[in-house]
Amino acid sequence: MTFVQLIDCKTSRFDEMDRLMDTWVEQTRGKRTATHAVVGKDRSDASHFIEIVEFPSYEEAMRNSNLPETDKVFRELVALCDEMPTFTDLDVVRDEKLYAATARQFFETVGTAGELPPLNGLMAESYHDHDPSNEQDVIGMDAMRREADMWRGAFDVRFTIEDQISEDDRVCTRWTFTGTHHGDFMGLPPTGREVTMTGTTVFRFDDDGKIAEGWWQYDRLGLLSQLGALDPLET
Secondary structure, eight states: OOEEEEEEEEOSOHHHHHHHHHHHHHHTTTTOOOOEEEEEEOTTOTTEEEEEEEESSHHHHHHHHTSHHHHHHHHHHHHHSSSOOEEEEEEOSOOOOHHHHHHHHHHHHHTOSSSOOOOTTTEEEEEEEEOTTSSSOEESHHHHHHHHHHHHHHBOOEEEEEEEEEETTEEEEEEEEEEEBOSOBTTBOOOOOEEEEEEEEEEEEOTTSOEEEEEEEEOHHHHHHHTTOSOOOOO
């Protein structure tokens, strides 16, 4: 079970504390077990800081605490605090990856049968799309709707999410696209063929939690080959 520790302290010497934490990170490289750390400053009290440290489990947190470097840094950290810091140990019972869920919902929405549902709950109005198959970037949510409708008009779009990796404001999704070619696509009349295509999309999210920018990479050549649009190699 994921474990989180909250370290609550007050200090007027944060710059020194920040340098101390950099030193600890360097000294414990390859040994520390923390997977994520965030430090926040109280907006109403500039001397009040809270560090949130995430570990894979309580046992891994204890391994981290028992490192000799951790003990040394802790004593130096206490000396930089205006008062004794407090610690709160938490077992994580709910962990929502909100950006990743929104990215998944985008693919589910595009794959919805019938009229394309609204995208304003998922995408920013100023959405910026980077697709190497387009001569120019697609700018704006309405333009992205037209792009999605082009694909949906040619195929009964279905996405399977294979993997997702989320970091900061970006989510990378590896997906598999399947569909039957039932409409015009890049000048190709319907073939009735069932096609499969793999791809990866990186979405950047804005401060409102909406998709603000996207970068696409997918096997367009493989798709055209399945549609019979490429000449067979001469032997």
